Amino acid sequence: MKFTINGETRETEADIRASLLDVLREHLHLTGTKKGCDHGQCGACTVLVNGRRINSCLTLAVMHQQDEIVTIEGLGQPEALHPMQAAFVRHDGYQCGYCTPGQICSAVGMLDEVKKGWPSYVSESLETSSLDDEEISERMSGNLCRCSAYPNIVDAISEVAGLNPAARQTVGEKA
Structure with a gap:
């Protein structure tokens, strides 16, 4: 699968049944996004997809290959915070x-x-x-x-x- 995450093209091989949250954390090592409840009830996994906030635990990663995904790591850096x-x-x-x-x-x-x-x-x-x-x-x-x-x-x-x-x-x- 190929994604645009935080302005960069990233590729990974993941099960097509994997959530966007699991692909971000386990395959792409973007661990800023947290796994809280894994049921869409706590919001710890919120990321921006095409500018809209979503619970990344509730969506399949494969559905977002053409989207612009922004995680907490993409909002700012320690020397230049959002x-x-x-x-x-x-x-x-x-x-x-x-x-x-x-x-x-x-x-x-x-x-x-x-x-x-x-x-x-x-x-x-x-x-x-x-x-x-x-x-x-x-x-x-x-x-x-x-x-x-x-x-x-x-x-x-x-x-x-x-x-x-x-x-x-x-x-x-x-x-």
């Missing part, structure tokens, strides 16, 4: 760090969804949505953090989204 990675560091948006790669990839994909005007379950209307803590929490609800770093994760996402921290409404403060 803005979301840098915000997670500044806001301590991680504790044990296990869920962090999936959280960051999901946050990057989520902000792109907001930019495109896609509503969520808690969006005020189908035409417009304001990005507040409740909206961020809803949009990130597929990514679990057992350490409960959620407030810091929301702060990091808010910073990258350009929200003024003083003007932000937290859950329960809506007028």
